[in-house]
Amino acid sequence: MTLPSIFDARTLLPDPPLALREKTLLGFEGRYRKTHDQLRLLLNLGELDAWSKTHHQKKLLLCDLVAEQYPLVIFHGDVGTGKTATAECIANRLAKESRTEDAQLFKLSNRVRGSGKVGEMGTLLTQAFHEVVQAAGKGRRAFLIIDEGDSLAASRNQAHSHHEDKVAVNTLIQGVDDLRRFNGRIVVFLCTNRLSVLDPALQRRAAIVEEFTRPDDSERQALLTMDLEGVGLTDHEIRELVLATGPRNKQPGWTFSDIRTRLYPAALAQAFPGRALSYKDLIDVANAQQPSPVMEDK
Structure with missing residues (x-):
C-alpha cells in the first residue's frame, strides 16, 4: 500500500516480489552473511538475558551494555550501488x-521535508516514527528505510545548516533513541551517498556501517553474464562489455544501476521491435555513453 505523504511505500513482509528481487542483486548473499550475525543480535536484544542465564548461569553485565545498541544500520557509498535495494531485501x-x-x-x-513551513519537517518525521511504532505494536517487527539520508541528517555543524534542518536531525536522533525500548523489533536502515556529511551523533549511534562500492571487473562480468543469459553472447563479447563499462579516460566504472537502467534499455531500443538484440547494440551503447559521475563524499 502506497501512502500519499510520509511514506513512498508500506509493505507487508515477507514479500514474494522482494524475495525474487534479492536473486538479481549481485553479491547479496555475501553481503547478507557479512551482516547477518550482528543484525540477528540487534533484532533479538530482548532474548539476551535468557541466553546469558542458559550459557553463563547468570546475567552478564555485558548483556546490559550490548542491549544499549541503537537499532540503526547505515549503508553508504556511491550512487547506483544497490544500497536501498539491499536494505529492502535484507529486511x-x-x-x-x-x-x-x-x-x-x-x-x-522525501516529501517528509515538507513545504518549508516552520516546524513542518520535524512534525512529519515525528509522525513517521509514530506510524512505524504503531505498526510494530506489542509483538510485531517493523523496518524503516530512509533513502538519501544525507538530505535529512546532515551535520548540524555545517555553516549552511538551517534551523529547520537542525530540528529535523534532532527529531531523527530522538526517534532512533526512542526505538531502543523495543529491543530490536524496530530497525532503521539509513542509506546515504555521503557518509561524511551525516551528523556525527547519528554516525556514532549506528550498530552497523556498511560501505557499497562500484562493481569491479569480476562483478560486472557476473552481472552481465547473469542478465544477458539467452542473448547468445560469447565469453569474448562479455569480456569486451566488461572492459567497455570499466574505468577509462579518467572516468569511473559503470554502476549496477548504470548497466541496468541505461545500457540495457538503450541497447534494446535499437533492436526492438524488428530484430534480435545483438552484441553490437550493447557495445555501441557502452562506448557512446558515460557512467554516472562519482558522488564526492566531502
Whole structure:
C-alpha cells in the first residue's frame, strides 16, 4: 500500500516480489552473511538475558551494555550501488527467517521535508516514527528505510545548516533513541551517498556501517553474464562489455544501476521491435555513453 505523504511505500513482509528481487542483486548473499550475525543480535536484544542465564548461569553485565545498541544500520557509498535495494531485501529475508508473518517495511518519502513551513519537517518525521511504532505494536517487527539520508541528517555543524534542518536531525536522533525500548523489533536502515556529511551523533549511534562500492571487473562480468543469459553472447563479447563499462579516460566504472537502467534499455531500443538484440547494440551503447559521475563524499 502506497501512502500519499510520509511514506513512498508500506509493505507487508515477507514479500514474494522482494524475495525474487534479492536473486538479481549481485553479491547479496555475501553481503547478507557479512551482516547477518550482528543484525540477528540487534533484532533479538530482548532474548539476551535468557541466553546469558542458559550459557553463563547468570546475567552478564555485558548483556546490559550490548542491549544499549541503537537499532540503526547505515549503508553508504556511491550512487547506483544497490544500497536501498539491499536494505529492502535484507529486511524481507530477516522477516522470513524469523517466521514473522505480519512484519512491515516502511520506506520514508522525501516529501517528509515538507513545504518549508516552520516546524513542518520535524512534525512529519515525528509522525513517521509514530506510524512505524504503531505498526510494530506489542509483538510485531517493523523496518524503516530512509533513502538519501544525507538530505535529512546532515551535520548540524555545517555553516549552511538551517534551523529547520537542525530540528529535523534532532527529531531523527530522538526517534532512533526512542526505538531502543523495543529491543530490536524496530530497525532503521539509513542509506546515504555521503557518509561524511551525516551528523556525527547519528554516525556514532549506528550498530552497523556498511560501505557499497562500484562493481569491479569480476562483478560486472557476473552481472552481465547473469542478465544477458539467452542473448547468445560469447565469453569474448562479455569480456569486451566488461572492459567497455570499466574505468577509462579518467572516468569511473559503470554502476549496477548504470548497466541496468541505461545500457540495457538503450541497447534494446535499437533492436526492438524488428530484430534480435545483438552484441553490437550493447557495445555501441557502452562506448557512446558515460557512467554516472562519482558522488564526492566531502
